[in-house]
Amino acid sequence: MQFDNLSAFFDMGGYAFYVWLSFGVSLLALALLAVDAVQQKRVLFEAVKKEQARKVRIKAAQASAKSNTRNDPQKEEVSSES
Amino acid sequence: MWKWLHPYAKTQNAYQLCERLLPWFVTSALISFVIGIVWGLAFAPADYQQGDSFRIIYIHVPSAILSMGAYSAMAIAAFVGLVWQVRTAFMAMVALAPIGAVVTFIALFTGAAWGKPMWGTWWVWDARLTSELILLFLYLGVISLYASFEDKHQAGKAAGVMAIVGVVNLPIIHFSVEWWNTLHQGASITKFDKPSVAPDMLWPLLISILGLALVMAAIFIRRLQNEIVRRELNRPWVQELVSAAKEK
Numbered sequence: 056m057q058f059d060n061l062s063a064f065f066d067m068g069g070y071a072f073y074v075w076l077s078f079g080v081s082l083l084a085l086a087l088l089a090v091d092a093v094q095q096k097r098v099l100f101e102a103v104k105k106e107q108a109r110k111v112r113i114k115a116a117q118a119s120a121k122s123n124t125r126n127d128p129q130k131e132e133v134s135s136e137s
Numbered sequence: 138m139w140k141w142l143h144p145y146a147k148t149q150n151a152y153q154l155c156e157r158l159l160p161w162f163v164t165s166a167l168i169s170f171v172i173g174i175v176w177g178l179a180f181a182p183a184d185y186q187q188g189d190s191f192r193i194i195y196i197h198v199p200s201a202i203l204s205m206g207a208y209s210a211m212a213i214a215a216f217v218g219l220v221w222q223v224r225t226a227f228m229a230m231v232a233l234a235p236i237g238a239v240v241t242f243i244a245l246f247t248g249a250a251w252g253k254p255m256w257g258t259w260w261v262w263d264a265r266l267t268s269e270l271i272l273l274f275l276y277l278g279v280i281s282l283y284a285s286f287e288d289k290h291q292a293g294k295a296a297g298v299m300a301i302v303g304v305v306n307l308p309i310i311h312f313s314v315e316w317w318n319t320l321h322q323g324a325s326i327t328k329f330d331k332p333s334v335a336p337d338m339l340w341p342l343l344i345s346i347l348g349l350a351l352v353m354a355a356i357f358i359r360r361l362q363n364e365i366v367r368r369e370l371n372r373p374w375v376q377e378l379v380s381a382a383k384e385k
Contacts, residue, residue, distance in 0.1 A: 056179050056180055057179060057180060057181065057182055057183060058179065064178075064179060067189040067190070067192065068183060068188040068189035068190070069188070069189075070188065070189050070190035070254055073190055073193065073250045073251065073253060073254050074178075074189065074190060074192055074193055076250050077193045077196055077197070077246070077247040077250040077251065078174070078178070078193075078196055080243070080246055080247075080250075081196045081200065081243045081246070081247060084239050084242065084243055085239070085243075085352060085356075087239075088235070088236060088239050088356055089352075089355075089356050089359075092356050092359040092360050092363065093359065095360075095363045096359065096362065096363050096366070099363060099366045099367060099370075100366075100379050100382055102370075103366075103370060103375065103376065103379040104379055106370075107376065107379065107380070
């Protein structure tokens with residue numbers, strides 16, 4: 056280590072503000088970029104899952120609608136008999 | 138090589154290659170980046186003229202070099218996309234642009250924070266600084282041009298042409314310190330002579346460059362995957378991929 060102690064390290068020979076500002080902002084920018092990349096994947100997968108669930112619901116609704124129309128004439132028959 | 142490379146033009150193959158490569162890139166990126174930065178900040182000797190302020194070099198030079206490296210890669214991807222009509226290449230171009238923009242911003246910002254104590258000013262309109270600022274605008278131009286087309290095939294072609302035209306800026310940045318009188322110092326690594334940096338300062342710098350390159354590569358891999366999924370949303374293999382991820 057080039058510095059005598061930890062406080063000398065943080066002081067950076069009097070240039071603490073400029074050195075730590077540079078490294079802080081740089082690491083923050085890179086971290087945001089990385090987090091965004093990971094988050095985007097989750098968002099996309101979530102969207103695909105939602106769309107899949109919607110398709111399943113539509114299919115189910117269509118199927119029940121079909122069976123309803125098939126039942127309807129019978130219902131009418133029942134009502135006409137009574 | 139073409140025969141070996143061509144299957145990866147298919148988005149599914151590219152996605153799976155990314156999936157295999159990602160953990161290796163993340164691990165090696167974290168290790169080399171941390172080693173480079175810690176070595177540079179704490180163990181490299183101080184500069185005899187600039188004292189400890191010179192340690193900004195360990196983020197400034199890597200980001201500056203790689204801002205140009207990322208631009209070259211983006212332009213090559215655009216070229217491949219335009220000439221051979223490879224959709225995946227445009228996706229790579231789009232995935233790279235924001236990474237390049239952020240790294241260019243880092244180069245400019247750390248340069249300003251280094252310029253203030255050493256030159257006495259955050260910013261001057263000299264050739265090196267201005268041409269690097271133009272590089273940032275080129276990245277932003279590619280990003281916004283791509284975003285402004287509804288038809289992403291058209292968007293890729295338009296942004297691709299802009300990326301390729303912008304390559305003219307790269308030699309301007311590199312030679313700006315020779316062609317004009319500037320405040321910025323000349324090149325000390327990227328020249329044909331032996332590097333004019335002492336070895337115990339040069340090694341951490343080289344490792345920082347490698348580290349940042351790997352960090353950018355790791356982010357690029359994940360971004361490319363995202364771009365592929367975004368564009369292939371309704372393909373059966375994407376649907377299966379998401380279903381498989383759900384069960385995990």
